[in-house]
Amino acid sequence: MKKEHDVIVAGGGLAGCCAAIAAARQNKKVLLIERYGFFGGMATAALVNPFMKYNTFDEKGNIIPVNNTGIFKEILETLDRRNSLFISFKKHDRPKYLAAGEVDKRAVPKRTFNEEVLKKILDEMTEDAGVDVLFHSFIFKAKKRGQKLTSVSTVGKAGVREHKAMFFIDATGDADVCALAGCGFDIGRDGDGKCQPMTLCFRLGNADPEKVEQMVYDIEKREKLNAKYKEMQKSGEIKNQRENILVFPHVGNGVVHFNSTRIIDRNPLEPQELSRAENEARKQADELVKFFRENAEGFENCILLQTAPQIGIRESRRIKGRYKLTDEDIVKCVKFYDSIARGCYGIDIHNPTGGGTVIKHISEGGYYTIPYRSIIPEKINNLLVAGRPISASHEAHSAMRVMPICANIGEAAGIAASICTDMRIKTKDMDIEKLHEILRKVARLY
Numbered sequence: 466m467k468k469e470h471d472v473i474v475a476g477g478g479l480a481g482c483c484a485a486i487a488a489a490r491q492n493k494k495v496l497l498i499e500r501y502g503f504f505g506g507m508a509t510a511a512l513v514n515p516f517m518k519y520n521t522f523d524e525k526g527n528i529i530p531v532n533n534t535g536i537f538k539e540i541l542e543t544l545d546r547r548n549s550l551f552i553s554f555k556k557h558d559r560p561k562y563l564a565a566g567e568v569d570k571r572a573v574p575k576r577t578f579n580e581e582v583l584k585k586i587l588d589e590m591t592e593d594a595g596v597d598v599l600f601h602s603f604i605f606k607a608k609k610r611g612q613k614l615t616s617v618s619t620v621g622k623a624g625v626r627e628h629k630a631m632f633f634i635d636a637t638g639d640a641d642v643c644a645l646a647g648c649g650f651d652i653g654r655d656g657d658g659k660c661q662p663m664t665l666c667f668r669l670g671n672a673d674p675e676k677v678e679q680m681v682y683d684i685e686k687r688e689k690l691n692a693k694y695k696e697m698q699k700s701g702e703i704k705n706q707r708e709n710i711l712v713f714p715h716v717g718n719g720v721v722h723f724n725s726t727r728i729i730d731r732n733p734l735e736p737q738e739l740s741r742a743e744n745e746a747r748k749q750a751d752e753l754v755k756f757f758r759e760n761a762e763g764f765e766n767c768i769l770l771q772t773a774p775q776i777g778i779r780e781s782r783r784i785k786g787r788y789k790l791t792d793e794d795i796v797k798c799v800k801f802y803d804s805i806a807r808g809c810y811g812i813d814i815h816n817p818t819g820g821g822t823v824i825k826h827i828s829e830g831g832y833y834t835i836p837y838r839s840i841i842p843e844k845i846n847n848l849l850v851a852g853r854p855i856s857a858s859h860e861a862h863s864a865m866r867v868m869p870i871c872a873n874i875g876e877a878a879g880i881a882a883s884i885c886t887d888m889r890i891k892t893k894d895m896d897i898e899k900l901h902e903i904l905r906k907v908a909r910l911y
């Protein structure tokens with residue numbers, strides 16, 4: 466590919482796709498580079514499902530859109546039109562403001578999606594926007610001149626290729642480009658640097674659909690099963706350290722999605738550690754299949770349909786940016802002057818060293834914001850970060866990392882990149898008014 470691009474987006478997860486589409490819709494020549502042969506990142510390659518909470522409700526039960534705006538909303542609507550978006554939870558938690566006996570009339574949002582259809586939708590949306598796509602290309606090098614990034618290099622079957630652009634967006638999930646360009650980053654929690662555990666998602670099929678419903682929605686039945694699981698954990702028959710079984714109904718009758726393996730104490734950036742993690746996680750999946758066949762009613766003849774092509778990585782590098790988002794910003798629902806995205810998903814820290822999960826919900830009706838300053842890495846003037854590795858504490862990251870928020874951050878990064886290239890300005894000199902003006906136009910919010 467000889468053409469020089471205005472913007473190169475590294476990584477085609479939800480953040481990267483939204484960034485590339487947004488910049489291309491602002492008439493920029495965009496190249497989107499992805500190591501796999503399909504888009505979606507964690508949503509497709511790691512089978513992560515469902516989309517976590519993307520709207521909230523006011524006191525009358527009216528929907529307040531939080532992330533279902535802009536390109537992410539288009540994705541949701543296209544999935545829905547293609548009969549590929551489903552309700553994951555039958556009910557909401559009952560809000561405190563309802564009186565006893567009063568019926569909860571709030572619409573239950575659809576969050577479970579068919580990832581095969583998502584792959585196709587992302588192909589179509591990038592194609593329609595005129596994005597140049599480079600699959601099967603791994604970025605391993607970044608070249609800079611002073612504080613300017615000039616190119617990234619990829620390796621593929623045909624060898625090494627150098628790609629130049631005026632502007633770059635790092636949406637690799639692991640801030641690979643930032644690290645290659647020498648920008649600073651943090652890893653894991655303060656103190657010991659340990660990251661949230663990795664999880665290999667997998668699917669069981671051929672279960673009795675009625676019993677699947679009961680297992681997912683009947684709290685008593687689930688607790689009984691969890692008690693048996695804990696008993697077997699104690700006796701050493703179950704090695705998985707996760708405190709309980711986390712399952713969701715999935716696309717198709719009698720299919721169950723498991724987000725329930727837990728790999729702790731492994732570095733998600735080291736190939737050797739990742740190799741062990743993948744191996745351990747498949748053992749844990751096998752353990753759970755056996756457990757379900759032997760202990761869960763209706764699962765006697767279940768089969769392992771699929772483990773994800775790659776283990777899911779919740780947390781790795783987080784850049785050192787111009788503002789570090791904190792857990793207080795999340796919990797207190799801070800509204801930043803330079804907000805580029807919103808979130809209503811709370812703190813959700815899976816224990817990096819064993820069992821247990823710390824959860825702090827955001828009250829219904831509330832939302833926090835993501836500041837533009839958190840996507841600006843230090844040292845390089847023509848590079849932004851989109852998605853998971855923005856500048857945030859370990860705690861704040863546990864909330865903002867979910868797919869709907871990453872998608873919104875991606876869209877904003879794409880628009881910011883187009884402003885920087887049009888105005889020939891450094892990322893830190895962003896005209897926030899202008900950014901908000903375009904975001905209001907395309908996402909109808911902010």
Ligand SMILES: Cc1cc2nc3c(=O)[nH]c(=O)nc-3n(C[C@H](O)[C@H](O)[C@H](O)COP(=O)(O)OP(=O)(O)OC[C@H]3O[C@@H](n4cnc5c(N)ncnc54)[C@H](O)[C@@H]3O)c2cc1C
Pocket residue numbers: 475476477478479480481498499500501504505506507508510511513514515516517602603604605636637638639641663664665666724776777778779851852853854866867868869871
């Ligand atoms: C086990 C697990 C469960 C989760 N549960 C939920 C959930 O229920 N709901 C929810 O909303 N969120 C959930 N999340 C969080 C969410 O899935 C991710 O944080 C989010 O998808 C990150 O999106 P992203 O686009 O920033 O990064 P990613 O999805 O990681 O995308 C990065 C992309 O860049 C590519 N890439 C990486 N490095 C390179 C390179 N060097 N060269 C070229 N390409 C590269 C990758 O292949 C990938 O396509 C979960 C995450 C995990 C791991």
